[in-house]
Amino acid sequence: MAGFFSKLKEGLTKTRQNFVEKVEEVFTGRKKIDEELYEELEEVLIRSDVGVNTSFELVERLRKEVKQRKLSDPNELTAVLQELIAELLGEESSLTFAKQGPTIILVVGVNGVGKTTTIGKLANWLKRDGKRVIMAAGDTFRAAAIDQLEVWGERSGVEVIKQREGADPAAVAYDAVQAAKSRNVDVVIVDTAGRLHNKVNLMEELRKVKRVMDREIPGAPHEVLLVLDATTGQNALQQAKLFQEVAGVTGIVLTKLDGTAKGGVVLGIQGETHIPVKWIGIGEGMEDLRPFVPEDFASALFGTSQKV
Amino acid sequence: MFQGLSEKLQETFKRLKGKGKLKEADVSEAMREVRVALLEADVNFKVVKDFVAKVKERSIGQEVLESLSPAQHVIKIVHEEMIELMGGATGKILIASKPPTVIMLIGLQGAGKTTHAAKLANMLKKQGKHPLLVACDIYRPAAIKQLQVLGDQLKVPVFSMGQDNPRDIAKASIVHANQNGQDVVIIDTAGRLHINEELMGELRDIKSSVKPHEILLVVDAMTGQDAVNVAESFHSDLGLDGVILTKLDGDTRGGAALSIKAVTGCTIKFVGIGEKMDAIESFHPDRMASRILGMGDVLTLIEKA
Ligand SMILES: Nc1nc2c(ncn2[C@@H]2O[C@H](COP(=O)(O)OP(=O)(O)OP(=O)(O)O)[C@@H](O)[C@H]2O)c(=O)[nH]1
Ligand SMILES: Nc1nc2c(ncn2[C@@H]2O[C@H](COP(=O)(O)OP(=O)(O)OP(=O)(O)O)[C@@H](O)[C@H]2O)c(=O)[nH]1
Ligand SMILES: [Mg+2]
Ligand SMILES: [Mg+2]
Numbered sequence: 315m316a317g318f319f320s321k322l323k324e325g326l327t328k329t330r331q332n333f334v335e336k337v338e339e340v341f342t343g344r345k346k347i348d349e350e351l352y353e354e355l356e357e358v359l360i361r362s363d364v365g366v367n368t369s370f371e372l373v374e375r376l377r378k379e380v381k382q383r384k385l386s387d388p389n390e391l392t393a394v395l396q397e398l399i400a401e402l403l404g405e406e407s408s409l410t411f412a413k414q415g416p417t418i419i420l421v422v423g424v425n426g427v428g429k430t431t432t433i434g435k436l437a438n439w440l441k442r443d444g445k446r447v448i449m450a451a452g453d454t455f456r457a458a459a460i461d462q463l464e465v466w467g468e469r470s471g472v473e474v475i476k477q478r479e480g481a482d483p484a485a486v487a488y489d490a491v492q493a494a495k496s497r498n499v500d501v502v503i504v505d506t507a508g509r510l511h512n513k514v515n516l517m518e519e520l521r522k523v524k525r526v527m528d529r530e531i532p533g534a535p536h537e538v539l540l541v542l543d544a545t546t547g548q549n550a551l552q553q554a555k556l557f558q559e560v561a562g563v564t565g566i567v568l569t570k571l572d573g574t575a576k577g578g579v580v581l582g583i584q585g586e587t588h589i590p591v592k593w594i595g596i597g598e599g600m601e602d603l604r605p606f607v608p609e610d611f612a613s614a615l616f617g618t619s620q621k622v
Numbered sequence: 623m624f625q626g627l628s629e630k631l632q633e634t635f636k637r638l639k640g641k642g643k644l645k646e647a648d649v650s651e652a653m654r655e656v657r658v659a660l661l662e663a664d665v666n667f668k669v670v671k672d673f674v675a676k677v678k679e680r681s682i683g684q685e686v687l688e689s690l691s692p693a694q695h696v697i698k699i700v701h702e703e704m705i706e707l708m709g710g711a712t713g714k715i716l717i718a719s720k721p722p723t724v725i726m727l728i729g730l731q732g733a734g735k736t737t738h739a740a741k742l743a744n745m746l747k748k749q750g751k752h753p754l755l756v757a758c759d760i761y762r763p764a765a766i767k768q769l770q771v772l773g774d775q776l777k778v779p780v781f782s783m784g785q786d787n788p789r790d791i792a793k794a795s796i797v798h799a800n801q802n803g804q805d806v807v808i809i810d811t812a813g814r815l816h817i818n819e820e821l822m823g824e825l826r827d828i829k830s831s832v833k834p835h836e837i838l839l840v841v842d843a844m845t846g847q848d849a850v851n852v853a854e855s856f857h858s859d860l861g862l863d864g865v866i867l868t869k870l871d872g873d874t875r876g877g878a879a880l881s882i883k884a885v886t887g888c889t890i891k892f893v894g895i896g897e898k899m900d901a902i903e904s905f906h907p908d909r910m911a912s913r914i915l916g917m918g919d920v921l922t923l924i925e926k927a
Binding site for chain 2: 357360361362363365366424425426427428434455456457458459461462464465466479510511512513543545546547548549550552570572573574575576579598
């Protein structure tokens with residue numbers, strides 16, 4: 315068995331090594347900047363789920379920079395491309411809080427991306443930050459979704475507002491907002507059931523949840539966070555567009571970056587929707603949430619960063 | 623983008639007058655468009671490379687069918703090759719000669735394992751079997767409860783031993799099944815990363831203790847370029863018997879289907895098409911090929927030709 319283990323490990327590190335080496339080869343193994351180099355860069359981007367169009371555009375911009383800056387050393391290119399990517403991703407962006415009264419955060423996304431887990435982590439983060447937080451079990455549909463959130467509530471010592479399974483999510487949202495108003499709470503984070511963006515009825519339900527919140531506290535929700543799974547390919551673009559249209563997304567949480575997927579699709583999303591990425595998920599534990607740092611993400615795309 | 627593909631191909635071939643044979647230059651141009659379409663559908667970069675090379679080779683020199691334009695003819699070849707690649711036995715759980723048949727579901731976090739364990743139980747129950755669901759996810763908050771709720775809905779018993787060792791739970795479940803006349807055991811496992819050595823070891827332990835007849839990898843149809851890494855790791859580590867592709871009720875092209883089959887050779891047995899307990903179907907390579915290409919209408923026309 316031992317042999318089998320080490321063989322497997324070898325196999326895996328080889329995959330990763332191959333990838334990193336391959337990327338480094340692109341830049342360092344060459345004497346000059348040529349067509350092949352650009353092609354390989356494009357390949358690296360596509361393999362990180364950046365998408366064909368965005369990859370092409372980025373490489374085009376890189377060409378321009380090379381001309382303008384009169385670069386000739388391939389070694390200088392990684393940094394330039396990372397700069398371009400970070401630029402595309404914009405400034406670091408944090409949560410928006412209500413000017414006064416409780417801040418309502420609504421969390422949305424397709425099935426299984428990590429909404430409930432992210433809420434558990436975020437509640438913990440904000441509580442540590444000295445905020446009074448409650449969570450609302452707005453997923454009344456999925457089996458044991460309420461129980462799942464309650465476990466997170468126990469972990470971080472955060473109260474959960476809930477109704478029974480099958481209840482109207484808008485009614486739960488109403489309860490949550492009421493609780494926030496009457497109990498002097500700083501932040502309410504509302505969970506929702508996973509829903510595919512092409513399901514009209516379920517998307518309509520989200521609109522209703524938002525309407526109820528806005529009626530009780532004008533301007534609420536103050537943040538609508540769309541959770542995206544980094545393993546997702548180009549469909550994430552569609553997710554971002556439709557959730558933005560229906561729910562007015564204000565920020566993205568990119569989860570599961572502890573895997574081997576790179577989540578490059580957020581570059582294309584940036585280009586098309588300008589929704590900032592605000593947080594990343596890097597594991598299943600309570601501490602595995604980090605603010606999104608564009609520069610770190612850009613370098614992680616090229617496998618050169620240890621940070622993500 | 624994809625209506626785009628057929629339009630672009632028509633465009634590409636507009637300059638081509640008459641029929642005759644497909645020439646290399648024309649085919650190359652068409653292949654550039656096909657390549658982009660496949661990549662946009664999340665087919666893995668390397669798989670696309672190999673696939674396009676193969677299609678190109680087959681296309682050059684072919685006599686264009688009387689009823690088709692050259693563009694349509696190339697698409698026809700692409701489509702056929704895809705079906706060929708994704709084909710093979712589908713949609714069956716092999717029932718062991720000596721019960722219980724043991725099925726184990728594995729995969730990344732949130733892929734749909736628990737839901738599909740229950741869907742499979744439902745399907746097999748309708749076929750006259752007596753399934754037992756086994757809760758081996760001891761990590762995810764309320765994972766056991768989730769399986770119990772689904773089991774209750776379906777009136778299928780659920781075997782659990784709290785946060786005990788998953789290997790022991792799996793082993794005890796077989797004894798339990800034998801004692802209670804349950805002829806199919808479906809083991810739900812915790813979601814895990816393919817690079818998590820410790821948790822992959824746990825799966826190997828379960829495997830060696832219960833010797834499953836079917837180890838099925840559950841994969842989210844929305845998965846991007848990483849699908850091949852994931853499938854390859856799980857396959858080399860556990861030896862997969864098949865794949866369940868979930869969440870196909872979305873609007874993803876689902877290129878992962880092509881990638882996974884190409885890289886592991888494992889057939890996709892079932893697809894998940896919703897959250898409800900009856901939202902499971904056998905896999906159809908032809909439908910999947912049309913979906914990846916995103917040209918249902920064009921293809922229907924071509925198929926008639
Ligand atoms: N590795 C890893 N796993 C994660 C991360 N975030 C969430 N998960 C896991 O992903 C799975 C799904 O997470 P949930 O929080 O239940 O996802 P959800 O979006 O609420 O799912 P639904 O409510 O069913 O739509 C769980 O097993 C989580 O532990 C992450 O950053 N990294
Ligand atoms: N739309 C749709 N949703 C699905 C499908 N299969 C599963 N889901 C949903 O996806 C989410 C995750 O499903 P689970 O069965 O909990 O996934 P899992 O692989 O067991 O997750 P972990 O145990 O956390 O790793 C839930 O919201 C399910 O309802 C499907 O075919 N279509
Ligand atoms: Mg949830
Ligand atoms: Mg599960």
